[in-house]
Amino acid sequence: MTHILAIDQGTTSTRALIFDADMAPVASAQQEFPQHYPQSGWVEHDASDLWSSTAATCRAAIEKAGVSPDQIAGIGITNQRETTLIWDRETGRPIHRAIVWQDRRTSDLCARLRDQGHEARVTEITGLLLDPYFSGTKVKWLLDTVEGAREAAEAGKLMFGTVDTYLIWKLTGGAAHVTDATNAARTLLYDIEAGTWSEEICDLLDIPMSMLPEIRDCADDFGTTRPDLFGRPIPILGVAGDQQAATIGQACFTPGMVKSTYGTGCFALLNTGDELVRSSHRLLTTVAYQLEGKRTYALEGSIFIAGAVVQWLRDGLKIIREAAETQPLAERADPTQTLVLVPAFTGLGAPYWNADCRGAVFGLTRNSGPAEFARAALQSVGFQTRDLLEAMHADWDSDAHGQGATLRVDGGMSASDYAMQFLSDILGAPVDRPANVETTVLGAAWLAGHRAGLYPDQAGFSENWALDRSFAPAMEDDERARLYDGWKRAVTAAQGF
Secondary structure: OOEEEEEEEOOOEEEEEEEOOOOOEEEEEEEEOOOEOOOOOOOEEOHHHHHHHHHHHHHHHHHHHOOOHHHEEEEEEEEOOOOEEEEEOOOOOEOOOEEOOOOOOOHHHHHHHHHOOOHHHHHHHHOOOOOOOOHHHHHHHHHHHOOOHHHHHHOOOEEEEOHHHHHHHHHOOOOOOEEEHHHHOOOOOEEOOOOEEOHHHHHHHOOOHHHOOEEEOOEOOOOEOOHHHHOOOOEEEEEEEHHHHHHHHOOOOOOOOEEEEEOOOEEEEEEEEOOOOOOOOOOEEEEEEEEOOEEEEEEEEEEOOOHHHHHHHHHHOOOOOOHHHHHHHHHOOOOOOOOEEEOOEOEEOOOOOEOOOOOEEEOOOOOOOHHHHHHHHHHHHHHHHHHHHHHHHHHOOOHHHOOOOOEEEEOHHHHOHHHHHHHHHHHOOOEEEEOOOOHHHHHHHHHHHHHOOOOOOHHHHHHHOOEEEEEOOOOOHHHHHHHHHHHHHHHHHHHHO
């Protein structure tokens, strides 16, 4: 057995990749699926689309790779986190469409729980904030809203799962109802210190614990696929939520290492080792990964708008036709102008968590044009990342723990040399971009391959991590301070408006 099948089930599409014995991708397949928006702020997926796209892309990737099922040692899964499904234990039919992580329908419920004084205790147990983002309040909404759901749940007839759990259940023909520690840690139902489901939180949200899957390590035995799916049963050996899988794929195994993924938004994770750090800056405490029964923790911060600001230049302002045009535009920007763009199109994420703030542009002159807007858009991502990292290091001092501040980056926007150089400049720290930017699915593949005995341990995997380019800060300290001070004043003004 010389290959690994890795599934990357995302928010807008599903991908499957085949990796060889050297952890190199040899074939892939991708399929988009519809998004459903039944009303403002609601986002749903049809569970059948999640499953059919997974099965189809897996078969297509195997066929493209030209390998037989007998050559596949195992399957690794990474997935969109927090998205919530409930289905009937006997029939397998979902009781409702999946409620996606972006969905805000439980905002009022979260506000009521906060007003009742529950948030401090919820954060103490789970490491998370009372926010519709997480699965717990979604589960409560489904049980309270779908006719007959609560009675069925209390009778033990319903099963809850995040996307990983649902796919494993489908892949194994209903034989396994399991999840891993990283996905469990994003549900709002998990005791992050004990590593178990929290009876106290389940009671608070009125969720029967019989619905919950069994929690396992990220590299573990999650069951085997139905023989008819791929021609023979294949073991499922690795699972991690997408941001944790990227952390693993970036080989951020040492406390103090930080990765930042730039997609539509940005997610930064700081490995804090076996130290469970309680954030005083409204960052999330989460599980980075769990191997051989040992949890490694992380601080996580999220930016709502990263790559989406470039999409806005293209689709909203229509000053570019494709993302690649932003770099040459930004390089032509007038150096005497200082445009600052606060891209709070849907509010500000960490460390502000201001859902009511909206975007703003400061420093406009009569000569401001597309070049200055492109530069401001790319720079806004660097400024927001610095906000995150300053909050992280205020909670957990990397230097005091003997670690420097190198940031490993991935995701689509990391391909922009201009954006990454500015990021290094504004941080005053090195930024490393890997040769393989497919870090999320690579992390899932390594988990399964390591469990199968095909891939090396953490140390060996770290040695295989290859650098594409390292960006070193070239900006003077005074200029860095001036620009960041302007950003902070702009954010304050935008929130005040």
